Amino acid sequence: MTFGQQLIDWRRELHQHPELSGQEVETTERIRHWLEGAGLRLLPYQLTTGVVTEVGKGEKVIALRADIDALPIVETSDVPFRSRRPGVMHACGHDVHSSVMLGAALLLKEHENQLPGRVRIIFQPAEENFTGARAIIKAGALEGVSAIFGMHNEPGLPVGSFATRGGAFYANVDRFVIRVKGKGAHAARPHEGNDSIVLASQLVTALQSVASRNISTLESVVVSVTRIQGGNTWNVLPETVELEGTVRTHQPEVQRQVEKRIRELASGFASAFGAQIDVEWFAGPTTLVNDEKWATFATRVARDVGYHTRTADVHMGGEDFAVYLNAIPGAFVSIGSASSYGLHHPAYNPNETLIEDAARYFASLAEQALLES
Structure with a gap:
């Protein structure tokens, strides 16, 4: 079996057995087994799930x-290796990322004695709920590390393409929950109540003005209401x-402005309609900020190994890798996966041919970064 096919086979096995954040027990055991089978040493960090090798x-x-x-997510793709776990799917490509870094580990192992230092390879759990990076850091896996690199596949880029940027890249992610309390009533006698559905609907519309009318058009900001829930029958108000939703920004000042404005709107509507409106705010991962030096370095190495490189646009998605970059310098990069469907789509299907080239890229990147650091 060729090296590339081995990595694809591992990816497919991971794809068939996906596990949710914090529950990656079987995934952890598979990765441990493959690493140990290749003679790689595992570091004894106290992790419930996840693996670190060096x-x-x-x-x-x-x-x-x-x-x-x-x-x-319930997978709807028709690939023969589709998920065997109902309601769970590798719809973001973490199975691809794991296979890439498994390949990088194997390649580095081939000439371990010639490496000018150590490469620590982290297989992180719980990225999707933004808790895994903190657990890795708490376990001590960043101790002594001078720079860190990671990737995300990018369905909108062709295979063979590479993109990154220095400075702000992925967005700050905030989540909000707004509870509107009016007064219930019979649907035929709305004047006897205070209609929370009408109020909530108007508030949803008003929230859209935050990005379009309260923040400079030169700034990146998204305010999305993603859930509205109320009532349990057809004839009762x-x-x-x-309401629940998310705010995406890249600048701390804009983040603060948006939260302040949403709270002001909620308070104003509550006063105007004689209702009670409570806002809960949940801060997610901060803006992912690439180190300028390492982003430039990562791009140069990518160009040298044959990627078509470009400067990435700012990304409105969130990424737990930002937590690492708050602690040490490094760079996060995008590698084209050419899927007809985007990330988190039930039919998402990245082009697996990216895996071997990306593994070779990261092995080269790590080795050259040791010389640079």
Whole structure:
């Protein structure tokens, strides 16, 4: 079996057995088994799920990171290796990322004695709920590391394409829950109540003005209401309605402005309609900020190994890798996967031919970064 086919086979096995964030027990065991079978040493960090391996010797340490968790999505693709776990799917490509870094580990192992330092390869759990990076750091896996690199496949780019950027890249992710409490009533006698559904509907519309009318058009910001829930029958006006959504920004000042404005709108509507409106705010991962030096370096190495490189646009998605970059410098990159369907889609199907080239790229990147650091 060729090296590339081995990586694809591993990816397909991971794809058939996806596990949700924090539940990646079988995934962890598979990765451990493959690493140990290749003679790689595992580091004894206290992790419930996830694996960390290391190649080489010396004081210098460079880290590579893959994520291993899946999503609560029912797969609709028709691939023969589709998910065997109902309602769970690798719809974001973490199975691809894991296979890439497994390949990088094997390649580095082939000439371990010639490495000018150590490469620590992290297979991180719980990226999708933004808790895994903190667990990895708490376990001590970044100690001694001078720079860290990671990737995400990009369905909108062709295979053979590479993109990254220095500075802000992926967005800050905030989540909000707004609870509207009016007064319930019979649907035929709305004047006896205070209609929380009408109020919530108007609030949803008003929230769209935050990005379009309260923040400079030169700034990147998204405000999306993704859930509205209220009532349980057709002829009763419910007392309460709950809204949930997300805010994406790249600048801390804009983030603060958006939260302030949403709270002001909620308070104003509550006063105007004689209702009670409570806003809960949940901060997610911060903006992912690539180190300028390492982003430029990563691009140069990509060009040298044959990728078509470009400067990435800012991304409105969130990424737990941002937590690492708050602690140490490094760079996160996009590698084209040419899927007809986007990330988190039930029919998402990345082109597996990217895996071998990406593995060779990260092995080369880590080795050259050791010389650069």
